[in-house]
Amino acid sequence: MSLESKQSVTSDLLDTFDRPLRSLRLSVTDRCNLRCQYCMPEEEYAWLPRNTLLTFEEINVLVSIFTEFGVDRVRLTGGEPLLRRDLPTLIRMISQHARVQDIALTTNGILLEEQGQDLFDAGLHRVTVSLDTLKPERFKALTRRETFDRVLVGIQSVEKFGFKGLKIDTVAMKGFNDDELVDLIEYGKSVNAEVRFIEYMDVGGANEWAMEKVLSRAEILLSLRQKYGPIEPVIENSSAPAQRFLLSDGTTFGIIPSTTTPFCATCDRSRLTADGFWYLCLYAKDGIDLREPLRMKDLAEVRKRIQTGWNARTDRGAEDRKQLEQASMRGRFIEIEKLRRDPRLEMHARGG
Numbered sequence: 001m002s003l004e005s006k007q008s009v010t011s012d013l014l015d016t017f018d019r020p021l022r023s024l025r026l027s028v029t030d031r032c033n034l035r036c037q038y039c040m041p042e043e044e045y046a047w048l049p050r051n052t053l054l055t056f057e058e059i060n061v062l063v064s065i066f067t068e069f070g071v072d073r074v075r076l077t078g079g080e081p082l083l084r085r086d087l088p089t090l091i092r093m094i095s096q097h098a099r100v101q102d103i104a105l106t107t108n109g110i111l112l113e114e115q116g117q118d119l120f121d122a123g124l125h126r127v128t129v130s131l132d133t134l135k136p137e138r139f140k141a142l143t144r145r146e147t148f149d150r151v152l153v154g155i156q157s158v159e160k161f162g163f164k165g166l167k168i169d170t171v172a173m174k175g176f177n178d179d180e181l182v183d184l185i186e187y188g189k190s191v192n193a194e195v196r197f198i199e200y201m202d203v204g205g206a207n208e209w210a211m212e213k214v215l216s217r218a219e220i221l222l223s224l225r226q227k228y229g230p231i232e233p234v235i236e237n238s239s240a241p242a243q244r245f246l247l248s249d250g251t252t253f254g255i256i257p258s259t260t261t262p263f264c265a266t267c268d269r270s271r272l273t274a275d276g277f278w279y280l281c282l283y284a285k286d287g288i289d290l291r292e293p294l295r296m297k298d299l300a301e302v303r304k305r306i307q308t309g310w311n312a313r314t315d316r317g318a319e320d321r322k323q324l325e326q327a328s329m330r331g332r333f334i335e336i337e338k339l340r341r342d343p344r345l346e347m348h349a350r351g352g
């Protein structure tokens with residue numbers, strides 16, 4: 001598809017809270033080879049129909065248009081992004097856009113050893129691997145699969161491919177892995193990775209979510225202080241979701257406190273599903289259809305939808321959820337029946 005109808009000048013967009021559009025999370029598939037209980041608790045889902053999935057060429061056209069409006073960071077996610085065949089081809093395409101400064105990948109790590117070198121050679125800059133436990137039996141209980149060893153092999157292979165700045169993302173949950181925070185930090189040190197603890201969120205299919213299971217930023221810090229002593233915050237000017245901290249031995253780690261301390265005020269992220277619907281917030285219940293005008297080759301309409309969509313953006317999903325919590329009105333985010341009717345409401349369809 002050509003970009004001939006590209007407008008010569010488009011300016012950076014601001015939403016209703018003056019937040020720019022900088023980061024685009026591309027979900028390249030809604031399929032996954034794990035069944036993490038906080039994300040995909042069921043075996044079968046209403047999968048996005050194959051003929052609706054955007055081709056790499058189509059995704060690339062959208063990325064190109066998004067860069068006109070200010071996007072300079074792209075993260076490939078899913079589902080499990082490495083299940084999408086030939087992902088390096090897409091990375092190669094995206095890396096051609098001068099405005100894209102950073103191409104990152106979030107993966108469960110199972111296929112990383114197999115694909116890592118090709119991903120690096122194609123131009124992928126950074127890798128984040130999700131790992132919630134170092135105990136094989138817990139991994140199996142959480143993910144319903146026995147691929148723990150492959151995840152570790154994947155993590156350990158990252159450096160040899162040439163990647164720098166590996167991150168390990170851990171959803172911290174009371175009664176599940178709250179006794180492993182130190183072990184995870186130590187494991188991170190051993191593989192040159194920065195560990196980031198994510199507060200458990202009640203998004204999409206997280207049907208078992210309860211506030212009592214959330215290990216808060218304050219509790220994470222308290223627990224780590226008992227082992228490591230004083231912990232200093234790292235002062236940086238960034239819209240990244242993780243707050244970073246420094247241990248006295250120089251190790252850094254992050255906390256993404258989405259549930260107790262939402263960071264919506266500076267949120268410059270949006271998400272594109274594998275079938276071309278654009279979501280302005282992790283908690284947004286409706287997306288903007290970009291596939292339809294894209295397939296009609298009406299790129300002016302694609303631009304219009306992006307521009308008017310972001311200009312009208314009022315989303316502060318995690319803050320809204322927190323307010324409901326404070327009023328003791330935080331019910332289930334989305335009813336199971338609704339999730340079954342609209343697969344895009346699931347976290348695995350829009351990426352984390």
Ligand code: SAM
Pocket residue numbers: 032038039077078079080081106107108128129130169170171198199200201202203206347348351352
């Ligand atoms: N499959 C890949 C992976 O797991 O890294 C990418 C997609 S996954 C949806 C992206 C991230 O979302 C993962 O780090 C995962 O742990 C996180 N996530 C999923 N459900 C979550 C929840 N309920 N609360 C917090 N984080 C969650």
Ligand code: SF4
Pocket residue numbers: 032033034035036039040078079080108130348
């Ligand atoms: Fe787990 Fe990621 Fe798959 Fe969700 S998409 S089930 S978080 S591996």
Ligand code: SF4
Pocket residue numbers: 262263264265267268269280281282283315316317318319
């Ligand atoms: Fe951004 Fe929505 Fe997450 Fe808030 S809840 S940080 S607005 S994606």
